[in-house]
Amino acid sequence: xxxxxxxxxxxxxxxxxxxxxxxxxxxxxxxxxxxxxxxxxxxxxxxxxxxxxxxxxxxxxxxxxxxxxxxxxxxxxxxxxxxxxxxxxxxxxxxxxxxxxxxxxxxxxxxxxx
Amino acid sequence: xxxxxxxxxxxxxxxxxxxxxxxxxxxxxxxxxxxxxxxxxxxxxxxxxxxxxxxxxxxxxxxxxxxxxxxxxxxxxxxxxxxxxxxxxxxxxxxxxxxxxxxxxxxx
Numbered sequence: 572x573x574x575x576x577x578x579x580x581x582x583x584x585x586x587x588x589x590x591x592x593x594x595x596x597x598x599x600x601x602x603x604x605x606x607x608x609x610x611x612x613x614x615x616x617x618x619x620x621x622x623x624x625x626x627x628x629x630x631x632x633x634x635x636x637x638x639x640x641x642x643x644x645x646x647x648x649x650x651x652x653x654x655x656x657x658x659x660x661x662x663x664x665x666x667x668x669x670x671x672x673x674x675x676x677x678x679x680x681x682x683x684x685x
Numbered sequence: 686x687x688x689x690x691x692x693x694x695x696x697x698x699x700x701x702x703x704x705x706x707x708x709x710x711x712x713x714x715x716x717x718x719x720x721x722x723x724x725x726x727x728x729x730x731x732x733x734x735x736x737x738x739x740x741x742x743x744x745x746x747x748x749x750x751x752x753x754x755x756x757x758x759x760x761x762x763x764x765x766x767x768x769x770x771x772x773x774x775x776x777x778x779x780x781x782x783x784x785x786x787x788x789x790x791x792x793x
Contacts, residue, residue, distance in 0.1 A: 604781065611694070613773060613785035614728065621779060629780060661727055663781075672718060674781055676727040 572597050575677035577662050583683045584652040592647040592680050594662030601667035603645040604629070604674070605637065607658040614661065620645055621667065652684045689717075689776045691784030699792050704761040706787035708774035716777035717757045719748060722786070723770045731759075733777070764791050 604619040616629030720728040734750035
């Protein structure tokens with residue numbers, strides 16, 4: 572199993588550009604989430620999904636869109652990038668109500684918005 | 686609201702000293718999870734606590750869940766340089782909400 576994969580690893584955008592961060596998992600997990608990590612702020616939840624076709628907002632959803640058309644994929648779209656969105660983005664997945672509750676994280680995407 | 690407050694934000698210790706990080710919530714938690722993130726890495730799951738007053742050990746790490754299920758702690762005995770990183774607690778539920786983390790540095 573590849574686990575949780577994220578692409579790209581690094582990205583530089585100009586203000587106003589749009590892009591999609593890709594996330595995929597091959598563990599058949601129901602739950603998937605996107606977090607951003609900024610120095611001193613911990614991990615803040617952007618959006619999450621409890622299954623295909625179901626998404627909901629987290630703590631900091633503004634400026635981001637998500638969709639979950641399949642169990643495996645959970646892309647994060649930045650509609651119009653702003654410097655405040657410079658951050659490290661982590662995608663994560665977990666089985667749902669069964670199991671230990673362990674959440675598996677991808678390696679992260681480091682995004683810089685100029 | 687749904688936040689979990691974690692203290693301290695930073696902790697610097699001499700190798701061999703003990704270390705403790707605390708996680709507090711104003712509301713009752715259904716469960717609490719702990720993660721470790723090495724510098725430059727991604728968070729890795731350590732444990733989940735579910736029961737009131739629960740204590741679990743993993744080698745030199747001891748995890749506690751308060752009787753009221755509003756607080757939790759992670760204690761490391763005799764720290765080693767391999768313990769360096771940031772330790773996060775996270776409140777469970779449909780969405781996992783993380784505390785701000787405690788960054789641990791260990792001086793050899």
